[in-house]
Amino acid sequence: MSGEYRFARFRLVSTGGQLVFRAQCEVCEELGPQAGTGDAAMMWTVFHLDDYPDHEVFRELSSTPYRVSRR
Numbered sequence: 001m002s003g004e005y006r007f008a009r010f011r012l013v014s015t016g017g018q019l020v021f022r023a024q025c026e027v028c029e030e031l032g033p034q035a036g037t038g039d040a041a042m043m044w045t046v047f048h049l050d051d052y053p054d055h056e057v058f059r060e061l062s063s064t065p066y067r068v069s070r071r
């Protein structure tokens with residue numbers, strides 16, 4: 001994470017806001033709900049594994065909020 005991405009017409013600058021976490025199943029790509037922590041996000045895997053016992057690989061996603069800064 002660089003905190004800034006530069007494009008020809010604008011920049012994207014990290015707002016410094018809170019990260020958002022989600023869990024994703026690597027088998028079917030279904031996403032769990034947004035959560036404020038990785039621990040909370042990954043709780044969704046318990047329910048997903050109950051519904052789909054053969055879906056055994058997950059990914060923890062975290063996302064950073066960015067704001068457009070025009071030149």
Ligand SMILES: [Zn+2]
Pocket residue numbers: 025026027028029030048052055
């Ligand atoms: Zn799945």
